[in-house]
Amino acid sequence: MKKEKGAKGMNKVSRDSCLLKPGRHYLQGNEAIIEGALVAGCRVYAGYPITPATEAMEAASRRFPEVGGRFIQMEDEIGSACVLIGASWGGVKALTVTSSPGFSLMQEAISIAIISETPMVIIDIQRPGPGQGYITASQEDVMQARWGHHGQGPIIALAPSSVQEMFEVTIEAFNLSERWRTPVLVMAEETVAHMRESVVIPPLEEIEIINRKKPQELGIPPDNYLPWGHDIVAPMANWGEGYNVNFVGLVHLEDGNVTRYSPQMNYHCVERLHKKIEIDANSISCLDTKFLEDCNHLMICYGVVSRTAMEAVAEAHEERGLKIGYIRLRRLWPFPEEQLRNIVCEVDTIFVPEMNLGMMKHPITEALRDRCKKIVSIPSIGILHSPDYILSKVYEELR
Amino acid sequence: MKNHPMLKYLKAEGPMGPRLPTILCPGCGGGQVLNYTLHAVDRLISKDNIRKEDFLFISGIGCSSRITSHYLNFDSAWTIHGRALAVATGALLANPAFRVIVFTGDGDLAAIGGNHFIHACRRNINVTILCMNNGLYGMTGGQLAPTTEKGVVTTTTPYGNPEESFDLCKLAETAGAPYVARWTTAHPRQVVRSVMKGVRKRGTAFIEVLSQCPVHKKMSPVAMLKMFKDNTILIGKERESKEGKIPIGEFLDIDRPEWNDSYQKIVSQAREGDYRTHE
16 A cells, blocks of 8 residues: 555654644645644544544554654544543643544543543544434534533634644644643534645744643642632643642532532532633634625634635625625634624624534524624535535525 | 551542541442552552652542542542543553552443453553442442343342343453452452552553442341352462352463553654555
8 A cells, every 4th residue: 555645744754853844735634633733742642533534543643653652543432532631631732533423422521621621632523414424524513512512511612724724723722722721622624624735834933832831830739739729720730740639520629629519519610610711711812804894794604614605705795796794713612702793783694604504603693683684594514615606695695 | 547557648638628538338348449459559659669649540430430539649530431441541641650540340340431441451551450349330329230140139120130240350351451360358468469469560450359339239248248258269360160159369460561662662663764554
C-alpha cells in the first residue's frame, strides 16, 4: 500500500521541533486538526476508527510518537473520552476525533468532564443521522453538542469552516479548554474534514498557547487547595503533584466534599458551572460579519456552510443589489445571543442555511424574533448547499 | 479509630468539613479491602521507596468504587460506571510513573466495564485491579451481577438466576493479565502480599477479593467470613476446583511487556523516521 497523499506534508516535518515548519502546507482537514493539536501542546490522543474522522486518527498514530506523545486506539469511543479525562488530570493535553455515532457514545464522559472541570478537546466530524445515517456531511449534532449529555452542563463548541481553520480552531479549542477548565467541542463537518486546502502555519512564536492555571504558581499549598474553588476558574493541580486531589463526579463542595449534600449545595455547584461558561466565557469573540450596514435581510450561518452562504450573499448584492447582511457564528455554544442582539437592530427576513432541518434556527429565533419579520430555514443534508441553491431559496422567498 | 495506623492515609477532615465515616454499611467487606490495600501501600512506600505522590487510586461506580471516592489522602478519581480502567489508561499515557490501583466491583468491572477490563489485560497497562466480588449490585439494592451464581434469588431475579456466572480470574488470565490471584476478605495477609506483588508487577495485576455483603445476603458478617474460609480451597496454578470449593490463591505470576514500555520503542522508531508503511 502506498503512503497516502496526506502523508506528503508529514515529510516536511522538522526533526528539531517535530512540528510542521511555518509556511504553506497542503493538508486534509483531518490532518490539519492533528497538526494544530501538536502545536497546542497536546501529547495524548485516544480514538476509535470511524468514517469520516479516521484520517485524523491515522495522522495522530504517525505524528504523536514523533513528538514523544502517546497514541492509543481504544476499544470504543467511551474509552477514548475517558482516556482524555485521565490524561488531562495526569497533566497532559488530550484529544479525540470522532464522528456522530461515536460522539453519542461520549456523552456520559463529557458530562463528568464538565462537572469535574476537566480540560480536554473532542472533535466531532459530523455525518448524517439518525442511526448509522450515512457517511456524508451534516450539521445534525449541533444540538447534541449542547444538550446531548445528561444534566445541565454548559459547553463550549466551535465551528470551523476551512482546513486552515481546522488547524487554528483546534489550537483555540485547547486554549479555551485550559483557560476555562472545561471540555471544548469542535463541531466540524465531513466536508472540511475530507477537504484538502493550503494551510499557512505561522511562526510558532506568533501562536498564543494557553495553559491551565496552577495552584503552585499561585502559592496555594496542598492543605488549603480547593480543586473546584478559589476562583470562578479554579487552579488545577495535576495528579502526581502531591495535592491529593479527589476527583469526583457527584455534586460537591469546592474541596470535593460530597458528604454534605443539600439541594442548596447542588444548586450552587451547577450554577457555578453555568456562570463560568454561559456568562464569563461568553465574552470570547464569536461572530464574523459583513455587509451589515443598511441591510434589509440577514444570512446567519456557521461551519462550512458559511463559505457558500458568503458567496450567495455576495452574488445577491451584485446580481440584484439585494442588501443581505452576513453573520457567521464561529462559536455555537455558549450561544452568542447577546452579541447577536448588539448588532442586529431591525431586518425583514433572516435566512439560516444549515446542514440539518433547522437546528440553530431555534436559538437564533429566540435571540432575534423581535428584530425581524421572518426567519427562514434553508436545509440540506448529506451535501453542502451550493451558492446557487441558497440564492434560489432567497429569491423564492423574496419574490 | 483515632489511633488506627492507616488513618494517616485517609482524609478524616477536608478543608470544608469531615469526610469520614464512610458510607459503607456495618460489616461490609469494602473497608477490609481498603485496610489491606493501605497496609500494602504503606509497606511499598517504606520498603520500595515509592513516592506517595505516585500512587493513584481510580474507581468507577458502586460500593467498592465508593471506598476511594473522597476519603483517601492520595490523588484519586471516582469516575464513571465501568470506566475506571479507561481513565487509568489515560493517566498512565500522561504519566507512566503512576502506580495505579483500581478499586472496582464485579458489576462495575465485569458487566458495564467488561470491555475495558479485557482490553486493559490485553494491553498490559501498569495497573493493579482490586475487584471486590460480592456477587451482586450492592449500591442499587442487591440486583443480579455477572458473578451471581446460577439459581440465586436477587431483587431482579425473583425466580432465581437463569444465567451462568463469570470466573473473573479465568477471564483476566485469558485476556492476558500477567498476575492473577483470588482471595477473600478472610485472608488479610494474603491480600496485602498480593497487592504488594501487584503494584511491583510491571503490567496488569488482577486481584479478586470475595467480599461479603451482609445486608443483601441477609447473613451476619462473621458467618460470611467463616463461610469464605470453609468454602474455599487454596490451590496453585493447576486451579481445578476440588470438592465443589472455590479455588483461591495466586493463579498466575509471569512477565510480559507493559504497554508504555512497548510504546516507548514506537516513539524511538518514529523519531528516527521509520514510519513502517505497508509497502
